[in-house]
Amino acid sequence: MGRLEPGIHSGRLSPAEYDKNFSELHPVFSDHEALVASDRCYFCYDAPCMTACPTSIDVPLFIRQISTGNAIGAAKTIFDQNIMGGMCARVCPTETLCEQACVRNTAEERPVEIGRLQRYATDKAMNAGKQFYTRLNSNGKSVGVVGAGPAGLAAAHRLAMHGFNVMVYDHREKAGGLNEYGIATYKATDDIAQKEADYILSIGGIDVLDGEMLGRDFSLADLRSRHDAVFLGIGLGGVNALTVEGTHEFGVVDAVEFIANLRQAETKSDVPVGRRVVVIGGGMTAVDAAVQAKLLGAEEVTMCYRRGQEHMNASLFEQELAASKGVLIRHWLAPKAVLSHGGHVTGITMAYTHLENGLLKETGHTIDIACDQILTAIGQTLDIAGLDTIKVEKGKIVIDEEGKTSVAGVWAGGDCATGGEDLTVSAVAMGRDAAMSIIKALA
Amino acid sequence: MADIRNNFVGIKSPNPFWLASAPPTDKAYNVERAYAAGWGGVVWKTLGEEGPPVVNVNGPRYGAIWGADRRLLGLNNIELITDRPLQINLQEMKAVKKKWRDRALIASIMVPCEEEAWKAILPLVEETEADGIELNFGCPHGMSERGMGAAVGQVPEYVEMVVRWCKQYTRMPVITKLTPNVTDIRRPARAAKNGGTDAVSLINTINSITGVDLDTGSPMPSIDGKGTHGGYCGPAVKPIALNMVAEIARDAETYGLPISGIGGVTTWRDAAEFLMLGAGNVQVCTAAMTYGFKIVQEMITGLEAWMDEKGYATLDDFRGKAVPNVTDWQYLNLNYIAKAHIDQDACIKCGRCHIACEDTSHQAITNMVNGVRHFEVIEEECVACNLCVDVCPVENCITMVEKQPGDIDKRTGKVVSADYANWTTHPNNPMAKVAAE
Numbered sequence: 001m002g003r004l005e006p007g008i009h010s011g012r013l014s015p016a017e018y019d020k021n022f023s024e025l026h027p028v029f030s031d032h033e034a035l036v037a038s039d040r041c042y043f044c045y046d047a048p049c050m051t052a053c054p055t056s057i058d059v060p061l062f063i064r065q066i067s068t069g070n071a072i073g074a075a076k077t078i079f080d081q082n083i084m085g086g087m088c089a090r091v092c093p094t095e096t097l098c099e100q101a102c103v104r105n106t107a108e109e110r111p112v113e114i115g116r117l118q119r120y121a122t123d124k125a126m127n128a129g130k131q132f133y134t135r136l137n138s139n140g141k142s143v144g145v146v147g148a149g150p151a152g153l154a155a156a157h158r159l160a161m162h163g164f165n166v167m168v169y170d171h172r173e174k175a176g177g178l179n180e181y182g183i184a185t186y187k188a189t190d191d192i193a194q195k196e197a198d199y200i201l202s203i204g205g206i207d208v209l210d211g212e213m214l215g216r217d218f219s220l221a222d223l224r225s226r227h228d229a230v231f232l233g234i235g236l237g238g239v240n241a242l243t244v245e246g247t248h249e250f251g252v253v254d255a256v257e258f259i260a261n262l263r264q265a266e267t268k269s270d271v272p273v274g275r276r277v278v279v280i281g282g283g284m285t286a287v288d289a290a291v292q293a294k295l296l297g298a299e300e301v302t303m304c305y306r307r308g309q310e311h312m313n314a315s316l317f318e319q320e321l322a323a324s325k326g327v328l329i330r331h332w333l334a335p336k337a338v339l340s341h342g343g344h345v346t347g348i349t350m351a352y353t354h355l356e357n358g359l360l361k362e363t364g365h366t367i368d369i370a371c372d373q374i375l376t377a378i379g380q381t382l383d384i385a386g387l388d389t390i391k392v393e394k395g396k397i398v399i400d401e402e403g404k405t406s407v408a409g410v411w412a413g414g415d416c417a418t419g420g421e422d423l424t425v426s427a428v429a430m431g432r433d434a435a436m437s438i439i440k441a442l443a
Numbered sequence: 444m445a446d447i448r449n450n451f452v453g454i455k456s457p458n459p460f461w462l463a464s465a466p467p468t469d470k471a472y473n474v475e476r477a478y479a480a481g482w483g484g485v486v487w488k489t490l491g492e493e494g495p496p497v498v499n500v501n502g503p504r505y506g507a508i509w510g511a512d513r514r515l516l517g518l519n520n521i522e523l524i525t526d527r528p529l530q531i532n533l534q535e536m537k538a539v540k541k542k543w544r545d546r547a548l549i550a551s552i553m554v555p556c557e558e559e560a561w562k563a564i565l566p567l568v569e570e571t572e573a574d575g576i577e578l579n580f581g582c583p584h585g586m587s588e589r590g591m592g593a594a595v596g597q598v599p600e601y602v603e604m605v606v607r608w609c610k611q612y613t614r615m616p617v618i619t620k621l622t623p624n625v626t627d628i629r630r631p632a633r634a635a636k637n638g639g640t641d642a643v644s645l646i647n648t649i650n651s652i653t654g655v656d657l658d659t660g661s662p663m664p665s666i667d668g669k670g671t672h673g674g675y676c677g678p679a680v681k682p683i684a685l686n687m688v689a690e691i692a693r694d695a696e697t698y699g700l701p702i703s704g705i706g707g708v709t710t711w712r713d714a715a716e717f718l719m720l721g722a723g724n725v726q727v728c729t730a731a732m733t734y735g736f737k738i739v740q741e742m743i744t745g746l747e748a749w750m751d752e753k754g755y756a757t758l759d760d761f762r763g764k765a766v767p768n769v770t771d772w773q774y775l776n777l778n779y780i781a782k783a784h785i786d787q788d789a790c791i792k793c794g795r796c797h798i799a800c801e802d803t804s805h806q807a808i809t810n811m812v813n814g815v816r817h818f819e820v821i822e823e824e825c826v827a828c829n830l831c832v833d834v835c836p837v838e839n840c841i842t843m844v845e846k847q848p849g850d851i852d853k854r855t856g857k858v859v860s861a862d863y864a865n866w867t868t869h870p871n872n873p874m875a876k877v878a879a880e
Contacts, residue, residue, distance in 0.1 A: 035513070036512055039511035039512045042793045042795060042836050043795070044795065045794030045795060045798035045810065046810060046816070048792070048816070103791040104791070106790075106791035107837055
């Protein structure tokens with residue numbers, strides 16, 4: 001198949017191009033690069049980067065450890081606060097977290113490369129198979145964790161450390177949650193999500209039951225009867241569907257599914273993509289889908305967002321990344337109707353929008369954008385199946401500061417719960433903190 | 444345009460930047476490259492007596508310490524004097540001097556502490572038409588074990604004796620190079636003066652071990668698992684050198700004795716500092732060994748630009764200007780009151796000033812004001828120790844502001860006095876001199 005073949009096809013690029021496009025965005029630092037980068041850290045007092053980190057990693061300490069040739073010690077400093085420090089080093093929007101807070105920005109507008117230094121240290125430790133934590137003798141108590149994503153695994157690890165027997169339920173085949181299924185391929189190369197899950201689970205005392213889905217295979221009541229405590233880290237299992245005409249046509253695809261399929265594909269050249277692709281949405285998922293559509297060989301990728309650039313959930317870094325890969329980002333355009341011929345998508349009619357007294361309105365003008373494929377990334381939703389009477393507000397399970405839900409003995413954290421930021425790093429923090437609350441409650 | 448031509452004890456050079464006697468000046472090839480790059484003078488690598496040349500180790504000769512980004516801060520070496528035959532060196536010196544008439548060429552010499560040895564070598568050196576000689580009384584490693592180098596420099600009587608021989612047997616100006624590995628640098632300097640030296644040069648290198656290999660347990664640099672103390676130099680030694688130069692410059696007995704300043708000169712600014720403390724010129728080694736001979740261009744242009752800015756026409760216009768300001772602690776003005784001040788616009792809020800002051804000094808810098816991260820000096824606690832200035836990563840962000848007479852020192856509650864008062868008259872001093880009634 002040629003790269004300009006109309007419709008949705010795989011094999012648009014040469015094998016070498018696929019390899020190049022899906023290689024790592026930022027390769028790991030060499031020892032020398034790490035030394036040079038670590039030398040820039042000022043070892044601030046009450047460091048703003050540490051405050052900005054949802055898991056409160058002691059950034060100045062781990063960077064100083066790197067600068068003195070103690071990368072393994074640095075990794076322990078990181079893992080003490082964030083057992084998924086390896087994945088977070090790859091996927092954290094550091095430009096809006098630790099690196100935004102770096103005091104170097106004030107004088108030079110160039111922060112210490114905290115994310116890449118974290119990657120350097122955590123890779124060193126994981127590649128060396130260095131385990132820092134041991135499990136206490138079993139205390140005979142059992143905790144059921146639903147969801148093997150960042151929140152669930154972080155909770156499970158902390159609980160196992162303290163001697164709890166942990167059973168993790170996940171409806172997918174592999175552990176890792178969004179780390180395995182939701183992160184852009186070029187951010188998580190070399191099977192890192194599975195390696196990290198294995199690294200975490202190797203502490204012992206954690207069993208993972210795959211193919212087990214809350215609400216289908218068991219209920220919350222079942223869990224409460226089986227375990228002394230329950231942690232829900234179920235993420236956002238549903239997606240918002242496009243509610244315009246023609247969404248049933250061939251070529252309209254949910255971006256979350258598109259990203260997951262691409263991640264799981266052994267050979268990227270087998271993944272079909274349109275010659276011309278429109279992505280609907282303005283968040284990280286939309287960017288990941290748009291960039292990867294381009295990397296798969298789509299000739300034109302247009303990202304359409306119904307509000308302005310300043311309203312986009314995707315970080316500026318991600319927007320610039322998309323632009324650098326050739327994605328055209330258009331603002332103030334809302335989907336109106338899918339255009340099709342013979343059951344196949346041929347384009348999409350978009351309505352121009354603007355704000356009227358703070359409300360989003362269509363201006364009355366429209367534009368047709370020709371395309372073969374439409375990827376929708378207009379928000380993910382909580383799947384409430386099996387949650388019984390648990391209190392849910394604005395699509396999230398309500399939790400208190402410790403992660404307790406409205407149901408006694410049930411904690412929750414990560415994207416499914418209130419108070420998070422829909423980031424891997426905040427999910428890890430919430431899972432870890434809920435575990436500490438469970439440990440205290442069952443003591 | 445500033446005129447930076449240098450006349451040091453009658454030896455003329457187009458600028459005050461000489462290369463010190465060291466590995467960079469071991470042979471004609473290097474020396475000519477140095478002259479071509481712009482160096483005003485060269486002190487040829489130390490010559491030994493006629494006969495089989497010394498031998499060097501065949502493993503590492505240098506060790507180092509580094510700052511951030513592996514910037515070389517201190518270098519040490521265990522290399523000995525030239526290991527080439529004396530005649531080769533003399534022939535090359537003569538040829539080079541002939542070719543580079545406007546540049547200074549100095550012969551560094553180290554022979555046994557016997558009159559005959561010095562008497563024998565001096566005419567040979569004079570033959571080269573070198574502009575002067577420098578007596579190497581400084582090398583702290585290797586040769587000192589054989590009774591030369593620092594072994595001479597550490598005994599003032601030997602220093603005086605050898606200088607006297609040299610003044611007796613040559614017409615060339617004599618520069619006596621001093622070792623810093625002594626407790627009081629003024630004593631060998633006075634001895635050299637008493638012997639009739641034309642000048643002193645200092646400092647030579649400092650006894651040092653740059654590190655220990657934690658795998659092998661060997662000091663570094665390591666030769667087959669063993670190490671020995673080497674001579675330390677580079678930016679790290681500059682403060683030690685400045686002090687020793689100042690001690691000689693302000694000593695009543697050696698006052699006015701020409702000094703060639705050596706020790707960590709890396710930029711034009713370092714050179715200007717040595718000159719202000721009384722040095723007539725400077726000698727450089729580590730900076731050239733780190734960056735190559737081209738760095739002299741930065742030194743020349745930087746010195747000229749600064750002199751132009753300050754209105755100094757010649758080196759003599761500012762040479763020695765800082766000497767009268769070097770004094771004893773007891774004469775420092777105890778009525779001088781300063782307070783640290785943090786420029787909030789320049790502050791990047793790293794908090795290093797706060798934690799340095801809080802943990803290790805006087806608890807005189809805030810870290811939070813009205814719930815906001817904010818670093819500000821608490822004048823009631825500030826003793827103006829300067830630690831905050833020293834640890835701040837942004838230049839001129841924290842400064843010391845002098846209190847004016849009549850101001851209140853919030854720490855003591857007292858009015859700042861316009862009068863000078865030092866320890867010699869302070870009431871807490873049991874030895875205080877009471878003014879005559």
